[in-house]
Amino acid sequence: MMTIHECDDILAFSNSFTFQNISNYKYLAVTFSARNGAAFGYNYFTSRSIPAIFISCKKNNWWHSEATIKVLDIIKEIANKSGYEIITYGSSMGGYACIHFSQYLQSSKSVAIAPQSILEPKKTIDNRWDQETSSISYLFDEEIRISKNKVLTYVFFDNFDALDKYHAESLIGGNFKLIQCPYCTHSVARSLSKDNLFSSFLLSLFRGEEANDAEMEKYFSEIYKNDRKAFLNSIRTRTPEEIQHELEILNEIYARKESLDFEESYMLAEAFYKANYLSQSLTVSLDSITNYKKKAIPEYLILKHALILRAYMRTQ
Structure with a gap:
């Protein structure tokens, strides 16, 4: 490891x-x-002997600093001297950097996972980080930067996540390939990190191979089936009859409920509730509250548990 x-x-x-x-x-x-x-x-990248430079942003300024430009200039010089072509890679705020700086780096390709695209308060509907983004001195106009992007950028996102969908659909005019990963929430990177095909896709980019876009679109549209949290997120949106068909899998997950995080417990509780398995629903709903790590428990967890508890009490 060497500090750049x-x-x-x-x-x-x-x-x-x-x-x-x-x-x-x-x-x-x-x-x-x-x-x-x-x-x-x-x-x-290191386990596969792929040359890589890792940039960490110490402040949540979405890379709008002169320090970012200085680092990118150093990296361009390293790439030019060594004869490398650059592929950028990042998720969320890192994906934002891929969207907006890949062309500056003269990259060959880019992979952005669940990226933000437009954050300037007067231009975006995403107000999650207003306290941070409202104080940023923006280095460029985001919309213009997007429209002029010529670097082929693969954008992986959950098309059922409203804000991630908004950011993906704001990538207008540039060279972007949108890959939908339904039910994976903003944590698409978590689902992809466990997936062999995504690993192979990344590796193929560094081998200079071309991706089969049609096959990728079909495969990643069903990637939620291979990730427990994404699968539970999909199940809770289904009808009671459809949930019945997945009951064997849900019971297997319920048998290992101690391994669930609070979100998974909440999702499983919703699925059991819709299918009228109220005892199981009540148990994992309570787990969703007790497994929540922060002090202030979100209101939606409490309201959902109260709803399930009332339904359960009516059966007693």
């Missing part, structure tokens, strides 16, 4: 394959961290 640059805003470091000329890859991965996040994709 560090300051109050940014930390950038490389893995050992970037400068040792022992890799079989002509591409350099440049990854951007998510909000409050550590280096993104370190284990994936």
Whole structure:
């Protein structure tokens, strides 16, 4: 590991394959961290001997700082001297960086997972981070930057997540390939990290191979079936009759309920409630509250539990 640059805003470091000329890859991965996040994709690229530079943003300024430009200029110089082509990679705030800085880096391709696209308060409907984004001195006009993007950018997002869908559909005019991953929520990266085909897709990019877009679209439209949380998120939207068909799987998950996080418990409770299995629903609904790690329990967890409890009491 070698530090490329560090300051109050940014930390950038490389893995050992970037400068040792022992890799079989002509591409350099440049990854951007998510909000409050550590280096993104370190284990994936390093375990496969892929040259990579990892950029972590120490402040949640969505990369709008002169430090970002300085780091990117250093990386461009490294790539030019070493003969690398660049592929950028990031999720959420890191995906935002992929959207807006891949062309500046003269990248060959980019992979952005659940990215934000437009955050300037007067131009976006996404107000989740207003306290941070309202104080940013924006380096560029986001809409213009998007429209002029010529780098082929694969955007993986949950088309049922309203805000992630908004950001994906705001990518107008540029060279973006939208890949829908329904029911995976904003945590699409979690689902993709467990998936062998996504791993193979990434690897193929660094081998210079072309992706089969039609096959990718079909496969990732059903990726939720391979991830427990995404599967539960899909089940809770179904009719009672459809849930009955998945009852064997739901009971298997219920038998391992101690391994569920609060969101999974909440989703399973909703599915059991719709199918009128109120005892099981009540149990995992309570789990969703007791497993919540922060002090202030969200109102939706409490309201859902009260609804299930009333329904259960009527049966006694």
